[in-house]
Amino acid sequence: MKRIQSIAIAALVALTLAGSASAEQTKPNILFIFADDMSYETIGAYGLLDIDTPHLDELAKRGMTFSHAYNMGAWNGAVCVASRTMLNTGKFVWNAKSTNLKSYSQENRMWSQRMGAAGYDTYMTGKWHVSVSAPSVFGVAKHVRAGMPKQTPAGYNRPKDEEDYRNGWKPWDKKYGGFWQGGKHWSEIVADDGVEYLKQASEADKPFFMYLAFNAAHDPRQAPKEYVDRYPLDRIEMPENFLPEYPHAEAICGKNLRDEKLMPYPRTEYAVKVNRQEYFALITHMDDQIGRILDALEESGKADNTYIFFTADHGLSVGHHGLVGKQNMYDDSVRVPFMMVGPNVKPDSKLEAPIYLQDIVPTSLELAGADTEGVDFKSLLPFLDEDAPASDKTEHYDSVYSSYIGTQRMISKDGWKLISYPKIGVTRLFNLTKDPQEMNDLAANPEYAAQVKSLTKELEQQMDDLGDPMTSLTSADYQGK
Structure with a gap:
């Protein structure tokens, strides 16, 4: 598989690079x-909600x-910290947690540093939330934001x-x-920064790696009034799986x-x-800012030699299952949009092949001809190669694992999902093919006892393989902090 994948990568990069003047210029921008x-x-464009995202819709068409892109979990309530640490190290969740990021960055192993070593100008703006400073690992970092815009007491329980x-x-x-701190909406500032950089990049010889990180759609969910007015309450449909609690x-x-x-x-x-x-x-306001960035890319003359990736660090419930946040194992929280x-x-x-959002890391590194040693996640390039073996695509990951501190574990495989709450001895089983809203828990049905047993065994094997600090679902012995 490695040899086939290498051939595919070489062919893709060769096609991307054809006709350019120098080795550096021929590398694709990211x-x-x-x-x-x-x-x-x-x-x-996904047709799941009545929401306006015309620029992302167009990106999806292109x-x-x-x-089925997933986040692998979190070791604390700020799920974005784990997601972004995995993203910038390329490490699976528990390996990312145990990585000494100061040492790792000093060894030039962060995603942006690997891109820089491959000859790229590296640029970042927006949300970071990783425990090493963004300016220390990017060539340029502007308007680096904390984990979230400051919330106020008035923004809760409402x-x-x-x-x-x-x-x-x-x-x-x-x-x-x-989001309004400083006088201009933070999403607009990310777009301003991106547009400004692309104008400069249009004159540059070196390829670029741009990391544009919006704080949207995190709370406080603030947008200009005209965007809120586009969504009168009679346009908003309640989640089918809504629960009061x-x-x-x-x-x-x-x-x-x-x-x-945040919600009563x-x-x-x-x-x-x-x-x-x-x-x-x-989200619609952010989509308009993304449109400005995409327009600037076209105007730069660099679009034909640029790979664009869009995703998010994790999902959000906002009423699904009676939950509001992302600290749960339901699809609305662990699945994210992903476009290439x-x-x-x-x-x-x-x-529909299951992937992890952090698969973007080896994918972009391979496109750049950069070092991938020590990266745990898998490249998506086989999906671009029509001649690659079907197994490279259908078995990209045999199953998907996710976790939340010492209270939740999940495995999803072949249209089934098992969620375990070890501390209270609760298991939930869902047939995602027939029940995509995860409303019909089958775990207590004797007819599915074998399915529960099989998935539980596989989940515990995944936990062992990934170095999960929880040693067993039955003992709920959690060694994390």
């Missing part, structure tokens, strides 16, 4: 656009979309009812700061977890609709 808290369902909404926090009110919420993440306190308990239709209205508005556009990428192609 434009990585990264969202925060953005569920797989929030792309209009390239390849992976419908809205209780219509009167509370009328008298309370508004997403377009700049006095609350957050998830029965295991306290055990799996805690009702006092920051994310879960018990969840109401009104509160869910308002929160989803603001979520969609922030560029030379030799078949337009409007859709793949």
Whole structure:
């Protein structure tokens, strides 16, 4: 497989590079656009929600979309920290947690550093949230943001009812700061930075690696009023799997977890609709900023030799299953949108093969001819090669694993998902083919006992293979901190 993959990579890169003047100039540019808290369902072109994302829709038509891209889990409540650490190290979740990032970056092993060593100008703007500084690993880093825009007390436990909404926090009110801190919306600043850099890159000889990281669609879900007005509440549909309260919420993440306190308990239709209205508005506003970046790429003259990747660090519930945050194992939280556009990428192609969002790392490194030693994730380039063996695609990952601290473990395989809550001895089983909304728990049905046993065994094997600090699902012995 390695030899076939190497041949495919060489062929792809050779085609991409053909006709250019110098070795450095012929390498493809990499434009990585990264969202925060953005569920797989929030792309209009996917037809899952009534949401406006025209620029991302167009990107999906131009390239390849992976419908089942996952995040591998988290070792604390800030799921983005684990996701972004995995992304920038190329390490699986527990390897990423144990990696000494200061030493790792000093050895020039971070994603951007590997790209730089391959002859790339490296540029970053926006959300970082990794424990080494962005300026230390990128050639240029502008407007590096913390984990989230500052939330205010008024942004929590809302809205209780219509009167509370009328008298309370508004997403377009700049006095609350957050995305408005500094006077200009942070999504617009990411786009400004990206457009500015692309104007400079149009005159440069070296290839570029751009890491454009939006804080959207993380809370506080703030957007200009005209974007909120595009989503009157009668346009917002309630999630089919809505619950006023998830029965295991306290055990799996805690009702006092920051994310879960954004919306009142018990969840109401009104509160869910308002929160989803603001979520969609922030995504549509970000989509317009992405459109500006894509226009600037075209104007730069570099588009034909550029691979564009779009994804998010994890999803978000916003009312699904009675949950609000991303600290759970349901698809709305662990699955993200994922698109790849560029030379030799078949337009409007859709793949259901399970991947991890961090597979972008070896993919881009191989396109750049960069070092991939020590990278745990797998390249997606075999999916671009029509002559690659089918097994390289269908068995990219035999199963998908995810985790959350010491309270949740998950495995998804062949259309089935098993979720384990070891500390309370609860197992949940879903047939994703027949029940994509994960509403019908089959774990207690004797007819599926063998399925539960098989997936539990495989999940525990995955835990062993990945160095999971939880030694057993039955003992719930968690060695993490």
